[in-house]
Amino acid sequence: MTGARSSGPALAVVGATGAVGTVLLQMLSQRADVWGDIRLVASARSAGRTLAVRAEKTEVLALTEDAFDGLGPGDVAVFLTPAEVSVRWAPVVTARGVVVVDQSAAFREDPEVPLVVPEVNGHAVRTRPRGIVATPDCVTAGMIAALGALHAEYSLSELALSSYQAASAAGRAGSEVLRRQLSLVAGTSLGEQPGDVRRAVGEDTGPFPAPLALNVVPWSGELREDGWSSHELAVRQETRRILDLPELPVAVTCVQVPVVTGHSLTVRARFENEVAAPHARQVLDAAPGVVLVDDPAAGEFPTPADAAGTDPAWVGRVRVSLDDRHALEFFVCADNLRKGAALNATQIAELIAGEFA
Structure with a gap:
């Protein structure tokens, strides 16, 4: 885990050890730091690994309900996972009041989930009845x-x-x-x-x-x-x-x-x-x-x-x-991996964090 949480919202990165997750973690060190606690979550086989985030060593947590303990309204979870994982776990996380940004195809056609590219329709982030914002396919x-x-x-x-x-x-x-x-x-x-x-x-x-x-x-x-x-x-x-x-x-x-x-x-x-x-x-x-x-x-x-x-x-x-x-x-x-996935998810997460600033 990281050290003591700052005043910023928490960010959970689910699927942190995958190809897109690796790029997203690099971006967190390159962009304006709006986050407090950053949690890295992945499958059980990746749990226990340590990855560098903002020049800190952070342990990867297994994807269980315990990985989201202490998170709540004002916090964000980015899911970089297959659709079946997002379908199973996104509702668990939103039940805590955490906003989910999902990169899979799980919710892209759901009329109650906005599909967002910030440069085009960033305003749509603000209306999210299910507490989920979807990102489009990389194409x-x-x-x-x-x-x-x-x-x-x-x-x-x-x-x-x-x-x-x-x-x-x-x-x-x-x-x-x-x-x-x-x-x-x-x-x-x-x-x-x-x-x-x-x-x-x-x-x-x-x-x-x-x-x-x-x-x-x-x-x-x-x-x-x-x-x-x-x-x-x-x-x-x-x-x-x-x-x-x-x-x-x-x-x-x-x-x-x-x-x-x-x-x-x-x-x-x-x-x-x-x-x-x-x-x-x-x-x-x-x-x-x-x-x-x-x-x-x-x-x-x-x-x-x-x-x-x-x-x-x-x-x-x-x-x-x-x-x-x-x-x-x-x-x-x-x-x-960047424009098509990690960057879009990061920009959306930052827009949501700005609502609670």
Whole structure:
């Protein structure tokens, strides 16, 4: 445990030893310190480990009711856990008066749980009938600040996008299997003939349905009706909720790519108002949480290698559709562990802490 609690609210980080939890703990040392007691909570197998938080050694507690003793109204618990864990434990914590910020898919479609990205709809944090605030999927979180700024200016009417998702979205298992696969195919001519990569990788596909090294996999999630994946439908629904556009036409294709960290998206957004590319660039350049990198003539455009380890969404390749002056096309990259998950949860927790300051 940490030392004596300060006057700030307490923060419990549930799932502190996972990939997103590791990033969130780093952020706590980099951002303004608004917290008193910080508790680290994880599964029983991680209990007893010590991790550095704000230059202090903090013991990881097992996820039991005892881990939340002494917490109450004004305190916050961030859940970085699978949905089934959040469903089981979030109500236990909110029963104490603690506000839960949940990063899983457990509550994203619950009408009594606000789905929040602070740069777009931070005001929604204040209305939480169940004492829970949900964060969107890392794909949605990576693009929504840019899209929200454009919507505020031009009024979004239709959206089509493709995601190019990093292996780390599947946690450490995703990153590790990609690294293993890359080591198996390094220095070979694999990928030139059908079946080359599959033979080299064998059964070691980890959380992905096909080899990721030297490959792209046009699938993420579980199969749903008419060939859509659960992940594609989730991005569609989350975008509608965050922008408060429940009837917005949205088409999504999710693709896994051999990148360790950093999701990318191609976006075609159609608006009610006509769009001019120079003005759209000004809107994006001024948008909170967005960095505009858009000079193709100089070879300047965002890539996931640029976004990795950074907080903003990087946007470039901004251009008006050749066939429709109401449509804008752009490319966006964001670190899926930071912007897509840990940062969003941290920002929400800080907004809630500010209510009790």
